[in-house]
Amino acid sequence: MQFLQEYLVRLSESPEARRLEECVRAGRSTVLKGLHGSSYAMLLAALSQRHELSAVVLAEGYESACYLYSDLSNLLPEGQLYFFPSSFRDEFTSFSQQSEAIIQRNEVVSQQRQLQERICGGGAGIVVVSYVQAVGEPFAGSDVFSANSFVVRVGERHSPSSVEERLHELGFTEEDRVVKPGQYASRGSIIDVFSYTESQPFRLDFLGDEVDTIRVFDVDTQLSTRKVREALLVPNVDRLSHGVGEETLLQLLPRGVAVWGWGLDLALKRYGKSVEASAAGLPVLFRKETALREQLLGRVLVEVALSPLDAGVEAITFGMTPQPLFQKNFSRLADTIRSDASLGYTTCILAEQHSQIVRLRDIFTDLSLGSDKYKMLEMSLREGFVDERQKVNFFTDHQIFERYHAAKLRKRLQVHDPLNMRELQLMQPGDYVVHIDHGVGVFEGLVREEDHGVVREYVRVGYKDNDTVLVNIHNLGRLSKYRGKDGTPPEIYRLGSGRWNRLKQKAKSRVKDIARDLIRLYAERRAEKGYAFSPDTYLQESLESSFMYQDTPDQESTMLAVKRDMESAVPMDRLVCGDVGFGKTEIAVRAAFKAATDGKQVAVLVPTTVLALQHYKTFSDRLKEFPCRIEYLSRLKSASQQREICEALKAGKIDIVIGTHALLRDSVRFKDLGLLIVDEEQKFGVSAKEKLKALSRQVDTLTLTATPIPRTLQFSLMGARDMSIIRPPPRLGSRGRRGGGGCGGGGVRRR
Incomplete structure (x- = not known):
């Protein structure tokens, strides 16, 4: 990080930065030009740290503000940086307040007097990142806040x-x-x-x-x-204030604090239209556009805009250009670094994860690029840039690999019970559910009931003879969605009849026999010697680097655990749990490719023909640049095509085969099966699992599921099977933009 700090010092002492500082201290508004990528955040951090300038920064919207805050959080200490969002969604797409946003706002609101004292007393500059909608939303003043x-x-x-x-x-x-x-x-x-x-x-x-x-x-x-x-x-103080003693962020901060922003004139017009169209449904009285415009014109403005709010102001031009487009062409990247080094440029590559730094160094070593030609920093910025005047390149790994980049915020709320709540929201009255104590019932919707003066929310479940059971919304663990044979309605029992308990006892006795067999199987697998796969190769690193999204911490730890298991001589038996869209398939792709590069065959077993075709397309797309043959086996293939695939499998000509129950037929033989991947295990029947037991005795097994059946989960929790959990992915994602740029939010995409 020493190089970064040295660069910030040089940037703060540049003629352009000095001129900007003079304008701000003299109370003159300015327009900035020639800033691209994350150079805007660099400039803000340099002036805040070196020249003790405080600022309110108004981004184009919520997502742009998130990315700017994420950049600045890598450049400024925690006590200097604050995030101030609106408690409503961008442009009022929802009239309900967001709890997470209220918490983030309260970090500023709860320190109103302290912030004013720190700004007026000098010292390191305070930076508050926000946007027009957020500063137009009033909050409770310090007296009201303290009283509540x-x-x-x-x-x-x-x-x-x-x-x-x-x-x-x-x-x-x-x-x-x-x-x-x-x-x-x-x-x-x-x-x-x-x-x-x-x-x-x-x-x-x-x-x-x-x-x-x-x-x-x-x-x-x-x-x-x-x-x-x-x-x-x-509490949610804004709902208690009823408009008394309210003020806005611009009213809170001293008038000497400059306002930085992008296209403020257009942002104000857009804000005015949104407030006017939504005013009837908003529980909070937002400030009018004219009032906000007047407040902004009364301050020092530092804008990036073709038509600034304050016309006729001085323009300051910096010498930044966007990060070049490499399109995962590492030879071109290495040539650029060599060429720029000969011209006196220093190239610094930013990567958030240490594993990416290791991959890039290995790639550069293979391309004979010496480590003296570049620097690596384990940190992340939204977009790279080239400072032509300081002769410094800042390149980001996610733009090089064309991957998505996620913004990081503090004070983020955890996501709780995403599976149960999602299933509950998707349920319709008439769907079947299973209560752990009463058996199969009919979902009749959500109801509110008063309990000792407190209104609580319940799930109503109907049973035979019009009996009902109310389940508290916080006890959803006692309910599960009914999963039975399609088209066959389950039997609904009478409450208190005892039939459900007798059925459970009968099932428990059978489970003991099954569990005994499974324990024996897992013990045999632990004792047997399997195949120890080789450590990662250059091909494996290239595949993982080409993933368009940034790995979440859970994805990264899961993949490391899978590799550790595969490189061990003990046969792997790992369960990976994660909701739809959380990255389980990418784990499977990487594991399958690791096995294929060692000359082993991979079988991917899925429950439906549609999922087989979907996985075939995903695997084929991810591995299209590598020498790997992939096929799928299902009823969509003709009899002759299925015979050809079976012969190719037996001869070892197919590396990865994806299929339904057809893979379990006696006619399917592998030359050298090394890895079995089972997706959605809970959807396979007993007979299929008996064949799986014989198939997977000596090969590594990776099971993917969003809803593990209790037996599978129990075996994982007791240690008979290893388990990894992938929790929610980053909420925001932005793909590295190609070419042009500026400081705006045009490159933002939702994941």
Whole structure:
């Protein structure tokens, strides 16, 4: 990072930066030209750190603001940088407030007086990243905020009942278990509170009438993540203020703070139309466009725009150009680095993950590019650029590989129970569900019922003779979606008849026999010697680098675990759990290719013909640039085509075969099967799994599923099978833009 800090110093001392500083301190607005990629963030960071300039930065919209904040978070310390979004979606696509955005706003709102003092008192500059819609949304002033929040500290005297009473007064709702901001739950001497100031809830533990400990804990695991000395408990204050004592971000910050922005005139016009069209449905009174325009014109503006808000201002031109287009052509990249080095340019390649740095170094070594010709930094920016005047190239790995880049924000809320909630939202009245205690019933929708003065939400499940059971929305674990033979309606039992319990007991006795066989099978697999695959080759690194998305931390750890298992002499038996779209197929592609490069055959078993064709297209597209033959076997193939595929498999001419139950036929023989991948295991019947047991005794097995059946999950949890979990991917993704650029958000794409 020393090189980066040295560059920021040089940039801050450049004639253009000095001129910009003079204009801001003299109260003169300016227009910036010649900035491309993340050079805008670099310039902001340099002026904030070196010249102690504070700024409010208005991006083009929410996503652009996220990416700018993500860039600046790599360049500025945490205490200097703040993110201030609107509590509503961009351009009011939804009239409901977003809890995560309120938490992020409150980081600024809760420190109103401190920020004013820090800015007026000098020192390092404060940067607040926002956008027009966000600064047009008012928030509760410091007096209102203080009156509607309170701080609990370790060692203070508070009885649990008094804290509960105060929480109720502030508008917190009592629940059995806290899952989102604005809720609290009480259990004896423990009170859990989800405040609108943190992305995780607090757990207050009382010893009598004294606060003994305060912990922050994870909603999913209920485990503590850290201890704290105090907890700021804040409800959604904006809903309590009713327009009294409200102000906007521009009113909060001193007038000497400059406003940086892109195309503010157009952004204001777009904002005005959105507010006018949505005013009737908004619970918050947004400031009018004319009022915001007046506030902005009363400040020092630093704009990037063809038609600036303040016409006739001075223009300052920088010498930045966009990162060149390489299209994954590493020879061209190496030639560019060599050529620029001969002209006195320093090339710095930015990669967020260490694994990418290792891949690039290996590629450059193979291309005979010396390490003295370039520098590598383990950090990420949205877009690379070339500073022609300082003779520095900043290239990003995701643009080189044409991969998607995700913005990173602090104070992000966890996603809870995505599978259960998704299934619940997709259910229609009349669908069948299974209650763990009462058996198969009919889903009749969601209802609200009052329980001891508290309104709770329940799932209504119908049974025989018009009986119903209400299941609390926070106890969804007691329900599961019914999965049976298509077209065959299940039997609905009468509540209290005992038939469901007898059926469960019968099933348990059969499960014991099955479990005994499975334990024996897994013990044999552990004891037997399998094939130890070779470490990654250049081909493997090239395949992984070509993935268009940036690996999530869970994807990366899962792939490392799969490789570790494959390179071991013990046959792999790993279960990978993750929802649809979370990257399980990419794990399968990489594992299959690793096996194929070692000369082993791979079988990918899927439950349906449609999924077989889908996987065939995905595998073929990802491996089209590599010497790997892929085929699929299903009923869509003619009898002669199926015979040809079977003969080719037996002769070892096919590397990867994807198929349905057809792969389990006796006529299918492999020359040297090394890896079996089973997708959606829960959809295969008992007979299919018996054949799988014989097929997979000595080969590595990788199972992919979004909904593991209880037996499979139980074996994973008890250690008989290894398990990896892929949780939600990044919410924002932006592909490295080709050519031109500027500082705008034109390259933003949703994943």
